Amino acid sequence: MSDTPVDNSKRTWLIASTCAGAVGAGFVATPFVSSFQPSERAKAAGAAVEVDISALNPGEKLTVEWRGKPVWIMKRSPEQLASLKKIEGQLADPASDRTAYPTPEYAKNGHRSIKPEIMVAVGICTHLGCSPGDKFATGAQPSLPDDWAGGFLCACHGSTFDLAGRVFKNKPAPDNLEVPPHMYLSDTKLIIGEDKKA
Numbered sequence: 001m002s003d004t005p006v007d008n009s010k011r012t013w014l015i016a017s018t019c020a021g022a023v024g025a026g027f028v029a030t031p032f033v034s035s036f037q038p039s040e041r042a043k044a045a046g047a048a049v050e051v052d053i054s055a056l057n058p059g060e061k062l063t064v065e066w067r068g069k070p071v072w073i074m075k076r077s078p079e080q081l082a083s084l085k086k087i088e089g090q091l092a093d094p095a096s097d098r099t100a101y102p103t104p105e106y107a108k109n110g111h112r113s114i115k116p117e118i119m120v121a122v123g124i125c126t127h128l129g130c131s132p133g134d135k136f137a138t139g140a141q142p143s144l145p146d147d148w149a150g151g152f153l154c155a156c157h158g159s160t161f162d163l164a165g166r167v168f169k170n171k172p173a174p175d176n177l178e179v180p181p182h183m184y185l186s187d188t189k190l191i192i193g194e195d196k197k198a
Contacts, residue, residue, distance in 0.1 A: 048193030050185065053118065061134065063123065066192045070123040070131060071180055073190070080163050081117060083138075083149040084110055087162055092169045093176055101126060101178040104195060112164040112179055120192065121165035122178040125154040132161060132177075152177075 049066045051073060056062060058077035063070045088094040088110070096103035096112060106114050113119050123131050132152035140146040143153060144160065152161040157172040165177030181195040 048191050050189060050191050052189055054188035058117070059136065064192065066180060069180075071192050072119065072121050072123045074119040074163070076111075076117050076119060076163055080136075080150060081111060084162060084164050087149055090168055091162065091166045092171070094166060096166070096176055096179075098175050100175045103176070103179050104181060106195070107179045110164070112166065112176070114182070114184065118190075119164060120179060120182050120190070122180055123152075124178070125156070125159055125173050126167070126175040126177065127154065127157055127159050127171075127173040130154050130156040132159070135160075136163075 049064055049071075051062075051064050053062070053073060053075070056073065056075040058075050059080065061072055061074040063072055065071070094110075096108050103112065107120075111119070112121070125132050132154040135141065135144060135148070135153045136150045138148055138150050141148060143155070143158060149162070151163050152165070154160070154173065159171040159173035160168045161173070161177055162168070165179070167173045167176050180192055182190055182192045183195045184190045
């Protein structure tokens with residue numbers, strides 16, 4: 001064993017520099033580790049969206065964004081609601097039985113909604129993800145049948161949907177438009193992204 005005396009000043013500097021290095025490493029690592037957490041924007045993208053529909057008139061539609069998707073909210077007129085029953089024989093899945101885009105139980109009806117007059121649907125075609133356009137006017141029009149009762153047309157490949165988001169037979173789109181989870185907070189406010197079962 002060596003009897004060399006330990007230089008106390010070197011020991012103090014060694015301990016101090018080691019501690020300073022550890023603290024510095026902690027400061028450097030903190031932003032790196034926190035970068036793995038979802039950003040506020042990412043958290044907001046998955047959050048539920050509250051919508052005031054008090055200004056929505058019959059025949060009008062508004063679009064909100066939920067999880068990066070356009071969600072349509074449409075107030076259907078009595079005539080538009082009546083047309084839904086008349087065309088059921090022309091639809092590929094009138095009762096929304098297919099499961100690729102499961103329809104919530106509260107929307108498994110002829111109008112595919114909680115309140116008959118209010119349609120809530122994700123505005124993305126189930127074929128290749130395009131966004132169909134509004135074709136609310138009835139009657140013959142380019143790319144539509146002569147007895148068109150109003151609905152949506154995906155111009156990319158010709159898929160047509162009724163005013164409940166149900167796809168017509170023999171179209172490229174394999175399924176009805178998705179009905180997102182939603183519920184009413186009051187008669188004029190609804191929330192997209194949450195329902196009573198969530």
